Amino acid sequence: MSSKKRNLIERLNSGPVICAEGFLFEIEKRGYMSSGEFVPMVSLEHPEALENLHRDFQHAGSDVVQAFTYNGHREKMKVIGKEELLEPLNRAALKIAKKIADNPIGKEPNLMAGNISNSNIWNDKDPKTHKEVEKMFSEMVGWAVDEGADMLIGETFYYAEEAYTALKVMKQTNLPSVITIAPMGENIMRDGFSIVDTCKELEQRGGDVVGMNCFRGPNTMMPYLKEIRKVLKCHVAALPVTYRTTEKHPTFFNLPDNNGCECHTPHKTPFPTALDPMQCNRYEIGKFAKESFDLGIKYLGVCCGANPMLIREVAEAVGLKVPASKYHEDMSTHMLFGTDKRIPKHQKDYQDKA
Numbered sequence: 524m525s526s527k528k529r530n531l532i533e534r535l536n537s538g539p540v541i542c543a544e545g546f547l548f549e550i551e552k553r554g555y556m557s558s559g560e561f562v563p564m565v566s567l568e569h570p571e572a573l574e575n576l577h578r579d580f581q582h583a584g585s586d587v588v589q590a591f592t593y594n595g596h597r598e599k600m601k602v603i604g605k606e607e608l609l610e611p612l613n614r615a616a617l618k619i620a621k622k623i624a625d626n627p628i629g630k631e632p633n634l635m636a637g638n639i640s641n642s643n644i645w646n647d648k649d650p651k652t653h654k655e656v657e658k659m660f661s662e663m664v665g666w667a668v669d670e671g672a673d674m675l676i677g678e679t680f681y682y683a684e685e686a687y688t689a690l691k692v693m694k695q696t697n698l699p700s701v702i703t704i705a706p707m708g709e710n711i712m713r714d715g716f717s718i719v720d721t722c723k724e725l726e727q728r729g730g731d732v733v734g735m736n737c738f739r740g741p742n743t744m745m746p747y748l749k750e751i752r753k754v755l756k757c758h759v760a761a762l763p764v765t766y767r768t769t770e771k772h773p774t775f776f777n778l779p780d781n782n783g784c785e786c787h788t789p790h791k792t793p794f795p796t797a798l799d800p801m802q803c804n805r806y807e808i809g810k811f812a813k814e815s816f817d818l819g820i821k822y823l824g825v826c827c828g829a830n831p832m833l834i835r836e837v838a839e840a841v842g843l844k845v846p847a848s849k850y851h852e853d854m855s856t857h858m859l860f861g862t863d864k865r866i867p868k869h870q871k872d873y874q875d876k877a
């Protein structure tokens with residue numbers, strides 16, 4: 524019997540693959556990153572904190588350990604005046620991801636994924652930026668290959684042509700490539716391509732897994748996923764943010780707090796520091812994952828707002844049992860709402876007054 528690691532496509536052909544994203548928000552919540560700046564210095568400054576988060580996601584059922592290099596690109600490092608740390612940061616993040624992926628809880632190793640994403644400088648009207656972005660992608664993908672990535676993820680693209688460029692660079696490595704787009708509130712890519720056409724083109728250009736991630740919650744991502752799944756033959760990815768976005772506010776950027784907020788954010792919007800009241804509960808996330816899976820979407824996860832509990836919910840919603848399933852909710856022994864015969868009657872009777 525071969526002990527060869529099954530690659531991403533082999534795994535998708537035989538069942539769901541879970542991928543935890545949303546490192547930015549979760550590491551910020553854990554106190555190791557500045558919101559707004561959002562640069563993953565954590566791999567250099569607090570590697571143990573990043574390792575812990577990867578382990579927590581692994582325990583919750585993530586099959587993919589995605590190197591935390593989101594925003595760790597040359598442009599953002601220039602913005603914060605730390606360009607000299609670009610390569611050390613990338614290599615540190617990749618090494619940490621590799622270490623976790625190679626030390627699974629079960630028998631099968633996880634897949635380590637290199638990661639590139641939206642550059643923030645891509646401008647459809649300025650071809651000079653295209654060359655610059657391609658160079659940024661190439662150096663990051665090169666480091667990922669060097670550090671032993673099993674697959675590559677290009678994510679959160681809101682310009683179609685920037686996504687095509689990312690895919691082109693990833694394809695040069697022959698590693699399985701996941702490419703996901705994140706259209707903003709106008710429901711169209713910023714260079715004018717429709718969401719579905721962009722996904723069709725990404726499939727044509729050789730994307731192994733094509734789909735959507737970030738910016739949109741389940742409600743405003745699902746309608747597009749249905750269309751995408753219908754027209755694509757390749758595997759499809761679905762990784763929404765975990766916030767209750769609406770038709771009027773399709774992304775989390777301008778989502779208002781209509782939940783009785785009495786202490787408003789000092790910024791213009793609840794994004795990114797005061798989104799908590801709009802967080803989806805675990806059942807909403809589970810319902811989204813199940814619905815996606817029933818449509819035939821097999822690469823599943825959540826992006827910003829992700830936490831281990833929600834990753835477990837995604838995994839369990841598509842029929843998987845993961846290490847954290849040991850701690851799946853069990854209300855039967857709760858002190859008020861439990862059904863166990865040892866729960867005293869005077870406690871059960873008090874439920875409605877609690």
Ligand SMILES: [Zn+2]
Pocket residue numbers: 544545736737738764826827
């Ligand atoms: Zn996200």
